[in-house]
Ligand SMILES: *[C@@H]1O[C@H](CO)[C@@H](O)[C@H](O)[C@H]1NC(C)=O
Ligand SMILES: *[C@@H]1O[C@H](CO)[C@@H](O)[C@H](O)[C@H]1NC(C)=O
Ligand SMILES: *[C@@H]1O[C@H](CO)[C@@H](O)[C@H](O)[C@H]1NC(C)=O
Ligand SMILES: *[C@@H]1O[C@H](CO)[C@@H](O)[C@H](O)[C@H]1NC(C)=O
Ligand SMILES: *[C@@H]1O[C@H](CO)[C@@H](O)[C@H](O)[C@H]1NC(C)=O
Ligand SMILES: *[C@@H]1O[C@H](CO)[C@@H](O)[C@H](O)[C@H]1NC(C)=O
Ligand SMILES: *[C@@H]1O[C@H](CO)[C@@H](O)[C@H](O)[C@H]1NC(C)=O
Ligand SMILES: *[C@@H]1O[C@H](CO)[C@@H](O)[C@H](O)[C@H]1NC(C)=O
Ligand SMILES: *[C@@H]1O[C@H](CO)[C@@H](O)[C@H](O)[C@H]1NC(C)=O
């Protein structure tokens with residue numbers, strides 16, 4: 001541990017913890033080592049071993065009334081944090097003793113009886129040894145070191161290779177010796193670091209692997225304590241504690257192995273479906289239709305299943321549900337849905353099948369038992385659950401009944417209001433169109449989903465009537481805007497075009513109000529432009545609802561997009577911060593869909609609108625995310641209100657080379673290809689989770705550093721995509737599932753950032769490249785480009 005507090009503050013700190021430390025009491029005896037001459041150590045003696053600089057302490061810790069463990073914990077911090085125990089599975093009572101026998105054997109015994117067993121994790125005899133605690137948190141006796149026998153925690157510099165962890169509740173194991181896999185109940189694996197074995201957690205927050213490394217989100221920050229723990233929920237996490245901040249009173253999660261908690265085996269029991277709630281970060285277990293709760297985690301069938309006769313059973317579709325259990329599953333390549341169904345019906349032990357509506361014929365029969373079900377739109381599966389034909393329950397998991405589109409649909413066409421009897425089918429059509437789009441994320445709660453279903457059903461009804469006549473933007477008076485924003489009190493953003501405030505219109509709609517600065521032209525011209533902007537409808541564009549042009553004021557009223565910008569998601573510091581600042585890490589499928597949605601929106605602006613609209617300011621801050629991660633591009637059309645010189649000043653003003661294309665610095669005409677360039681840079685950031693002009697490790701401070709050029713070499717020379725991936729979700733990168741997506745994003749990006757505008761594809765082509773409907777050949781390496789600063 002290298003901590004460098006100034007001497008006066010460390011004295012203060014010392015005094016503080018001295019008085020606040022829960023384990024401290026005035027009569028506590030502090031040992032620096034324990035040897036064969038020391039009197040036997042009993043839990044009732046108030047004594048501890050301290051490491052040289054008091055970071056760690058070791059001794060008997062009381063866990064409940066008459067129950068003690070011999071443990072190591074952080075001594076310096078006010079949160080009780082145990083990192084090791086000698087006897088994790090056999091708590092001791094007050095008659096336990098620690099002593100060194102005459103033969104030099106270190107003994108931890110439940111009682112003083114001579115026949116009492118030695119509970120120390122290894123038998124070590126060494127007549128010339130003393131027991132002491134090192135500054136790194138390891139207890140040493142002769143050649144033995146507690147780092148060789150971890151319980152549930154790894155500390156910085158500890159060797160992971162060759163050791164295992166067990167969670168405190170004994171349910172989960174991490175095998176760092178051979179397989180580098182997380183297990184439930186010893187042999188049921190749910191996550192693996194595969195070929196890339198973990199070696200060590202460094203003090204910097206980096207974890208070295210045999211073949212590479214990954215880093216915590218606060219990597220490189222000094223003055224922090226760090227530890228890696230296998231938690232009782234089966235996830236492995238890195239925690240960090242900020243010693244330098246007087247505000248930090250607790251550990252912060254800065255990395256976790258499994259991002260979808262529902263994929264951890266054992267989270268729910270048999271026949272049950274796991275749901276994850278992002279707002280509470282809790283999981284819950286619900287029963288599928290035809291089942292009722294058995295225990296809090298598992299379910300039983302209401303009507304036993306008879307599978308001998310195929311007519312005695314039927315199938316209920318559960319959208320976005322997957323059963324990945326250890327049951328005997330059979331992967332098939334089915335020609336069609338009905339052949340997949342028939343294959344299941346032909347088997348007596350088939351309890352259902354997973355089917356993917358993507359034309360690949362993906363069909364998995366779930367045999368023998370239903371285990372580890374979970375709901376996530378990211379799965380893109382439909383589980384067809386076999387139930388008795390008399391079963392009356394209907395599916396409670398709905399949302400996808402037809403092919404899942406990759407992004408928000410560009411247009412929604414609704415039939416005329418049908419007869420009452422058809423409403424259900426019609427609703428399903430509407431809902432599946434909307435949901436195909438909206439349910440792009442991997443994680444949210446099923447009941448929220450149901451609520452949305454109802455909301456969308458009602459919304460779609462009104463939408464059908466409302467969308468037909470092209471309604472122009474509403475003109476607001478300045479006093480209306482002032483009222484709506486409560487006199488411009490709630491500022492939510494500040495962009496190149498002006499400040500943004502949150503407000504609420506008199507009809508209840510929540511809006512984002514943007515007050516433009518330095519707009520050219522008169523009222524009539526402004527109105528004309530705004531009308532054009534308001535005419536652009538695309539699910540991936542923020543809707544403009546109205547404007548205000550009064551006494552030289554230029555104000556735009558937009559729909560409010562709740563989740564903030566893509567930038568906030570990509571470049572956040574701490575994985576799980578204070579409850580209010582919490583943002584989930586975007587998984588690969590969501591990133592891909594964001595990229596595709598943005599590409600389609602810009603292609604729409606460039607190619608499908610009546611008048612060409614260049615965006616001219618594409619960057620992660622201008623890509624907003626709806627509450628289901630549907631991307632919405634903002635600030636489009638505003639460039640027309642500004643002059644080219646001002647656009648330049650703006651990007652200079654930002655002080656970074658930014659996202660602008662080379663032609664902005666030259667006298668060259670600005671074409672849609674300038675947007676393509678900016679989009680390419682954003683695309684790389686979506687993949688790397690790092691600003692293009694910042695190095696992954698924030699260590700390389702070089703003027704010549706340019707991520708795209710480096711990434712190009714990694715992808716096309718070293719043929720190694722892994723190195724450029726966002727370190728925060730790198731471990732969830734599975735080359736079989738994600739290679740194609742990520743590869744397409746990176747290669748498309750390289751085409752977008754070509755120096756010569758005519759070498760870049762059009763935005764429509766970019767969208768196709770991302771979709772995978774056109775082949776992508778190898779692009780030329782992009783050169784380093786910087787805005788000249790003079
Ligand atoms: C203990 O702290 C001192 C002063 O901060 C430092 O010089 C020394 O290296 C530390 N010792 C260990 C073992 O970390
Ligand atoms: C001691 O071990 C028991 C059993 O594993 C556990 O329940 C308890 O929480 C532990 N207490 C401490 C202080 O580690
Ligand atoms: C403590 O545990 C030992 C061995 O498990 C047992 O023999 C003894 O009776 C216990 N003492 C008390 C006070 O519970
Ligand atoms: C005993 O411990 C000493 C250091 O304390 C070590 O050098 C020696 O190798 C150990 N002997 C055995 C047999 O473990
Ligand atoms: C950790 O492992 C390395 C080699 O992998 C070895 O050289 C070193 O001695 C080990 N450290 C400890 C404390 O076991
Ligand atoms: C770790 O666990 C694996 C599998 O359970 C086992 O084969 C190996 O021996 C264990 N290693 C240690 C050091 O306990
Ligand atoms: C896992 O262990 C359990 C109990 O130890 C055993 O019943 C089961 O067959 C094992 N499963 C496999 C796949 O080895
Ligand atoms: C620290 O965080 C843990 C888990 O997040 C929580 O259980 C505990 O109560 C917190 N402790 C303090 C002192 O805030
Ligand atoms: C799975 O099923 C196949 C045949 O359907 C059988 O041969 C195999 O033994 C089964 N495996 C397990 C682990 O039950």
Ligand SMILES: *[C@@H]1O[C@H](CO)[C@@H](O)[C@H](O)[C@H]1NC(C)=O
Nearest residue numbers: 330332338339340342343346
């Ligand atoms: C699945 O069904 C098809 C036709 O329905 C059949 O040809 C095929 O053999 C079946 N496969 C299995 C594994 O039962």
